[in-house]
Amino acid sequence: xxxxxxxxxxxxxxxxxxxxxxxxxxxxxxxxxxxxxxxxxxxxxxxxxxxxxxxxxxxxxxxxxxxxxxxxxxxxxxxxxxxxxxxxxxxxxxxxxxxxxxxxxxxxxxxxxxxxxxxxxxxxxxxxxxxxxxxxxxxxxxxxxxxxxxxxxxxxxxxxxxxxxxxxxxxxxxxxxxxxxxxxxxxxxxxxxxxxxxxxxxxxxxxxxxxxxxxxxxxxxxxxxxxxxxxxxxxxxxxxxxxxxxxxxxxxxxxxxxxxxxxxxxxxxxxxxxxxxxxxxxxxxxxxxxxxxxxxxxxxxxxxxxxxxxxxxxxxxxxxxxxxxxxxxxxxxxxxxxxxxxxxxxxxxxxxxxxxxxxxxxxxxxxxxxxxxxxxxxxxxxxxxxxxxxxxxxxxxxxxxxxxxxxxxxxxxxxxxxxxxxxxxxxxxxxxxxxxxxxxxxxxxxxxxxxxxxxxxxxxxxxxxxxxxxxxxxxxxxxxxxxxxxxxxxxxxxxxxxxxxxxxxxxxxxxxxxxxxxxxxxxxxxxxxxxxxxxxxxxxxxxxxxxxxxxxx
Amino acid sequence: xxxxxxxxxxxxxxxxxxxxxxxxxxxxxxxxxxxxxxxxxxxxxxxxxxxxxxxxxxxxxxxxxxxxxxxxxxxxxxxxxxxxxxxxxxxxxxxxxxxxxxxxxxxxxxxxxxxxxxxxxxxxxxxxxxxxxxxxxxxxxxxxxxxxxxxxxxxxxxxxxxxxxxxxxxxxxxxxxxxxxxxxxxxxxxxxxxxxxxxxxxxxxxxxxxxxxxxxxxxxxxxxxxxxxxxxxxxxxxxxxxxxxxxxxxxx
Numbered sequence: 108x109x110x111x112x113x114x115x116x117x118x119x120x121x122x123x124x125x126x127x128x129x130x131x132x133x134x135x136x137x138x139x140x141x142x143x144x145x146x147x148x149x150x151x152x153x154x155x156x157x158x159x160x161x162x163x164x165x166x167x168x169x170x171x172x173x174x175x176x177x178x179x180x181x182x183x184x185x186x187x188x189x190x191x192x193x194x195x196x197x198x199x200x201x202x203x204x205x206x207x208x209x210x211x212x213x214x215x216x217x218x219x220x221x222x223x224x225x226x227x228x229x230x231x232x233x234x235x236x237x238x239x240x241x242x243x244x245x246x247x248x249x250x251x252x253x254x255x256x257x258x259x260x261x262x263x264x265x266x267x268x269x270x271x272x273x274x275x276x277x278x279x280x281x282x283x284x285x286x287x288x289x290x291x292x293x294x295x296x297x298x299x300x301x302x303x304x305x306x307x308x309x310x311x312x313x314x315x316x317x318x319x320x321x322x323x324x325x326x327x328x329x330x331x332x333x334x335x336x337x338x339x340x341x342x343x344x345x346x347x348x349x350x351x352x353x354x355x356x357x358x359x360x361x362x363x364x365x366x367x368x369x370x371x372x373x374x375x376x377x378x379x380x381x382x383x384x385x386x387x388x389x390x391x392x393x394x395x396x397x398x399x400x401x402x403x404x405x406x407x408x409x410x411x412x413x414x415x416x417x418x419x420x421x422x423x424x425x426x427x428x429x430x431x432x433x434x435x436x437x438x439x440x441x442x443x444x445x446x447x448x449x450x451x452x453x454x455x456x457x458x459x460x461x462x463x464x465x466x467x468x469x470x471x472x473x474x475x476x477x478x479x480x481x482x483x484x485x486x487x488x489x490x491x492x493x494x495x496x497x498x499x500x501x502x503x504x505x506x507x508x509x510x511x512x513x514x515x516x517x518x519x520x521x522x523x524x525x526x527x528x529x530x531x532x533x534x535x536x537x538x539x540x541x542x543x544x545x546x547x548x549x550x551x552x553x554x555x556x557x558x559x560x561x562x563x564x565x566x567x568x569x570x571x572x573x574x575x576x577x578x579x580x581x582x583x584x585x586x587x588x589x590x591x592x593x594x595x596x597x598x599x600x601x602x603x604x605x606x607x608x609x610x611x612x613x614x615x616x617x618x619x620x621x622x623x624x625x626x627x628x629x630x631x632x633x634x635x636x637x638x639x640x641x642x643x644x645x646x647x648x649x650x651x652x653x654x655x656x657x658x659x660x
Numbered sequence: 661x662x663x664x665x666x667x668x669x670x671x672x673x674x675x676x677x678x679x680x681x682x683x684x685x686x687x688x689x690x691x692x693x694x695x696x697x698x699x700x701x702x703x704x705x706x707x708x709x710x711x712x713x714x715x716x717x718x719x720x721x722x723x724x725x726x727x728x729x730x731x732x733x734x735x736x737x738x739x740x741x742x743x744x745x746x747x748x749x750x751x752x753x754x755x756x757x758x759x760x761x762x763x764x765x766x767x768x769x770x771x772x773x774x775x776x777x778x779x780x781x782x783x784x785x786x787x788x789x790x791x792x793x794x795x796x797x798x799x800x801x802x803x804x805x806x807x808x809x810x811x812x813x814x815x816x817x818x819x820x821x822x823x824x825x826x827x828x829x830x831x832x833x834x835x836x837x838x839x840x841x842x843x844x845x846x847x848x849x850x851x852x853x854x855x856x857x858x859x860x861x862x863x864x865x866x867x868x869x870x871x872x873x874x875x876x877x878x879x880x881x882x883x884x885x886x887x888x889x890x891x892x893x894x895x896x897x898x899x900x901x902x903x904x905x906x907x908x909x910x911x912x
Contacts (some may be wrong), residue, residue, distance in 0.1 A: 263767070272765075
């Protein structure tokens with residue numbers, strides 16, 4: 108649960124940075140700030156060279172050696188100083204006097220004493236980290252509740268016992284927190300030490316690119332250093348979980364009690380939004396956009412900026428539609444035990460915040476469409492209308508499943524139109540697959556809510572015709588899906604390998620319907636998540652193979 | 661009737677003051693406990709009940725008076741005394757088993773023996789399935805059971821408990837009180853329990869020491885020899901004893 112939250116947090120953050128960067132690059136329009144895709148391309152080119160990894164390795168070695176050195180000295184020192192009152196009395200004033208002094212000014216002295224090699228760099232970074240870890244550990248030891256000491260003393264423990272059983276384990280999480288926080292500092296100082304008098308490392312790469320006016324390459328170094336920082340941060344988080352398993356349990360328990368108790372409020376907020384719009388479900392729709400891109404390559408050439416704006420349009424449209432759906436359905440969601448925990452009904456997000464979110468998402472969609480072409484811009488409004496309209500259909504017609512499928516099935520056609528400016532009968536077959544596939548499993552999903560929907564007067568196929576008929580309708584829709592796969596094969600003249608994937612998808616549909624029994628709907632979630640995400644991905648891979656294999660076999 | 665010298669715990673004219681110039685915490689406290697006897701200590705909050713326990717556990721020193729345990733003056737924590745702190749004092753970074761084994765580990769008991777004793781204690785406490793859990797995952801009642809198991813692992817003669825059930829709900833409290841009475845009988849423990857509940861004091865204590873406001877002196881020691889079995893809770897004598905104690909508590 109936590110891991111997926113972090114992953115989506117990262118994905119969203121990267122997407123956000125990418126967007127802001129892109130806009131800034133468009134605004135500045137100078138070689139000094141290349142657009143993100145150029146920087147990424149340059150990074151990938153560099154990443155294929157051994158020189159880059161040599162630099163990455165050297166930088167990693169310097170920073171990891173510094174951190175290890177600092178921790179090995181600071182943690183035991185922090186424990187002793189924090190625990191022993193007499194030592195604390197002598198050393199605390201000294202630490203707190205030297206703590207605010209910017210140790211980085213010692214650089215010339217350290218260079219003169221230890222030479223220009225790795226040693227001086229490791230020592231400088233090490234000194235700076237030492238104090239941070241020391242102070243955090245000391246504070247951690249001082250915050251240990253006296254009840255733990257008393258408890259051990261009453262059993263006849265000695266000082267050595269107490270340090271081993273209480274102080275050491277209690278201070279460990281504090282030192283890990285310090286390690287995680289200091290990764291940023293460590294990387295900054297690393298850049299500083301690598302910025303002169305050296306010919307290796309990522310910092311050198313940045314400074315050298317600057318000197319030779321290779322502006323895009325500056326960003327190769329920046330991306331490399333960011334990756335190094337993120338990796339270290341994650342490594343420390345994982346180490347903490349392994350070394351202090353009790354600490355994770357405690358923070359988890361606190362998290363459950365107050366959602367706001369997160370260390371990074373902005374990130375957790377982003378994650379909350381991502382959960383609201385079920386960002387994870389993008390996996391169902393995204394492969395269809397990719398598949399459409401693969402197919403459209405036959406009739407048109409693609410460039411990176413088109414792909415970028417198509418992706419942005421998709422994220423914008425999806426977020427707007429899901430946000431709107433949650434907003435409109437908040438009343439029903441709150442009453443339904445299955446959905447009462449959603450972000451809006453449970454008051455994690457306010458109605459006001461959700462409206463702002465919908466407006467921004469819609470703007471991203473419209474703006475992205477405008478960047479694609481003039482007709483796309485005009486079409487973005489009726490599409491948004493269809494997406495919003497779906498949320499109301501549940502209130503008056505059991506055709507709501509079809510409308511949902513229709514809304515999502517616009518993806519392949521929209522991609523095709525964005526690239527070529529026209530539509531083709533072939534791509535509408537892919538849309539038909541998507542329509543029946545989504546509508547079919549939405550019917551399955553609705554079977555779980557049948558009692559609730561009937562009580563609240565909401566319309567759905569299970570509520571109107573019963574579970575047994577609903578399962579038949581769903582099976583029929585998925586039969587159409589399988590047939591449209593065959594049509595897709597004929598129309599686009601795909602490689603026969605595609606048929607293998609089509610057969611696997613057909614089998615998966617069959618398994619899905621076998622799993623869901625009239626009297627046992629507990630399997631719906633399993634069927635829904637696992638099988639459907641596999642089907643989406645299989646279809647994309649199948650089309651990709653069907654396209655590429657002509658060149659190979 | 662034994663002579664006074666046979667007392668397991670004998671406290672005479674105990675006086676304790678933390679800082680010069682402040683009010684004394686304990687003033688002229690005297691009592692004695694026979695082998696296998698239990699005493700509940702009750703009084704207003706902040707009156708020094710906990711300080712008394714800390715002194716008996718050997719964790720803090722006392723200025724005047726005598727504290728004799730089994731005939732010897734008390735100088736520090738004793739091997740045969742177990743002390744359960746108010747919020748149990750379980751170490752969050754140790755699993756249930758490691759917590760129970762902690763005291764034995766400090767005393768250099770062999771790993772093999774440690775495991776046997778621990779497993780049988782967890783079995784009797786009904787906590788076997790939590791053996792490898794961390795305390796944060798457990799309820800208050802389960803934590804208290806672990807604390808009791810940890811204390812019993814050291815095979816004590818004397819058990820000191822500071823408001824053992826104050827953070828628990830009524831049902832858990834009553835079950836644990838019954839467990840405690842059984843343990844006391846089986847292990848033949850001499851027990852002192854600090855509490856702020858009159859009912860608990862009457863249910864658990866063979867005698868009840870009522871203390872005054874700070875500086876705490878002994879208002880009265882109410883005998884209550886009928887205590888010590890589960891059904892006492894609904895006995896008419898129980899209510900009579902409660903009324904009697906309440907009267908002493910409310911005396912100015």
